[in-house]
Amino acid sequence: MNTSTHYDVAIIGAGMSGLAAGIRLAHFGKKVCIFERHNVTGGLNSFYSIDGRKYDVGLHAMTNFVRAGVKGTPLTKLLRQLRIERDEFALCEQKRSRVAFGPRGEVSLTFTNDFTVFESEVARQFPAQIDGFRRLVALIRTYDDVSLGALPESARTVIRRHVTDPLLEDMLFCPVMYYGSATEHDMEFGQFVIMFKALFLEGFARPLDGVRVILRVLLDKYRAAGGERRMKCGVQKIITRDGYASALLLDDGTEVTATHVISTVGAPETEALLNSQLSSLNSQLSAPTGALSYTETITVLDREPSALGWGDDTIVFFNDSEKFTYARSEAQVDTRSGVICMPNNFDFGPDTHLPEGLFRCTCLASYDQWVNLPEDQYLADKARWYAEIQKSAQRFLPALPTPDALAKATLATDMFTPRTIIKYTGRLGGAIYGSPQKIRDGRTAIDNLYIAGTDQGFLGIIGAMLSGISMANFHILAGGK
Structure with a gap:
């Protein structure tokens, strides 16, 4: 066996759960390699750049925040297991958030x-x-x-x-x-x-520089522990023999072997890697593909949102209807409910501010109605729904001083759709939260292949990292006992 291509553990996906599992295993001397198809880490919680600006993806806030000295919580367990000092994440607390229901948020x-x-x-x-x-x-x-x-x-x-x-x-x-x-x-x-x-x-917090801080800490810990990472090197197939994952076929046609494999790309997506007949996936998946996808608008402002009269709200969860409907959108976008996030409204300290204002709005969206659009129609629909989403969200915020105040303050905009999600994450159906059927023990039909991340069942950024840790601990470091 060529030892340069054999690992104790191969991890598919360099998201939060994959990085956390890799750190934990490397701390205990395991030879670990993470394989990631894209050129950035973070998976569903990452960032990208346009015209020199960095935009967070996924992270509105890190949930599960507790202050120093509070023990027995997911955050404190995470820090201990990954040997991270809490100051390394540089978390700043939210100011306040709201749940607002009614046509204009009359019940809050x-x-x-x-x-x-x-x-x-x-x-x-x-x-x-x-x-x-x-x-x-x-x-x-x-x-x-x-x-x-x-x-x-x-x-x-x-x-x-x-x-x-x-x-x-x-x-x-x-x-x-x-x-x-x-x-x-x-x-x-x-x-x-x-x-x-x-x-x-517990609560909400975030670093001043967003998700990049968290990813930087995780990558530094992983490197320091001796873990390997192959970026722009995805896995196209998991090769099985006699009920075991015997090798991974990479996108470049090479194979690597591993004693254990942890997949963090989702349960249906992992089954796809086991299935040579990709055209018949829908009829062969035992883990159902998630039905829920989203779109989000991001608006960069020349001032803080509070300067537009929007106050100190950090996150606003809104719903305009008599009944809250959380389901696959029947239209391209369902603007009846959603989430407003204003990252400037975390308590970064009296003299510390984000360099620009940010206004983010998230709504449920229909994957099927976005994925196959011709490019000109796709761009036109993005522009139309960007305006509709902003219009809907503003009903739940104090009125602007003038009707054109937001437009005048806008420096740049972007928007992602379910099509963006599948392009950059590979999540079937653009389902950010994965399959509705969670696999709590992480076991699959393949004895040495385990699921970690969203489809294992722990939620949020802290939950994703704890999922990677728990699967590493339970199946590999403790032998699944």
Whole structure:
């Protein structure tokens, strides 16, 4: 065997989970290589450059934030397992965020990284529901959401045992769904718990320079531990023999072998690598492709959003309809609900600011109605929906001083669609949150092939990294015991 092409562990994908798994394994002396088809790391949470500006992809905020000294949380576990000092991530807390429902956000719940703020908001807006809400929170605090063998249960069924007002129910579901749910209309309760803790019981933060800081720290740790990384070197096929992944066929036609393989590219996408008849994928996948995709507009401003009168809101989850609908969009874009993010509104310190203003708006979108458009129609539809998304989002913000104030403050714009997602991530159906069917123990039909990342079931940036760590620990360092 050519030892230069054999690894203890081969990792497919250099996203957050792949990097974290690689660091953990390399710390324990494993010979590890990460294979990534693209030229940047981060996967679903990365960045790109246009005209010298760097734009974050995915990261609105790092969830699961807790302050120094708080123990027993996902963030503190992550830092310990990867041997990262918390100052290395340079996290700055959100100022405040909101869940806003109604045609113009008439019912609003503010929250910060102090959970008592959200609790008091629920008591103010829904006084008859506060006792049930507190019972629900008590259940969430004690629920073992990281159990690899937990039985699935409908989150809406559980919530309705405690919360009887449909409006409050939907206002609780909207943020956790937009920030992590691959399931239409409902969630598995364990997934709901993960996201509720991440958003409300813990909180939001980000580095001043965005996702690049996190990726830089992970790459430095991986290199220092001795891990290898092959960029612009994707895996086109997983070769199996006798129920084992015996080799990886790379895009350049070469093969490498590994004792273990961790795939972070998604469960359906991993099955595609095992399947030589790619044209019949839809009928052969046992892990269903996710139905939910998104589009996002990014507007660069010559001033901070607060200078337009938009205040200190960091993130606003909005819904204009009587009922919150979280499902595959019937139109190219569903502007009834979405997420507004203003990255300037994190507390970077009294004399520290982002160099330009940023205004990001995310909505559900239809992959099928974007993917095969002719280029001229694609560009025209992007321009049309960019305007519609901005118009929808502004209903949930204070009125501008003049109708043209936003246009006058705009320096640059960009927009990604479901077509962009599949082009740069390979996610089937443009499904950012992957398959609705999660594989909690990471096992596949192939004995030495494991799933990590979104389709393993941990959510968010911290969750993705913990997924990589847990799969490395459980299947390789502890032998799957």
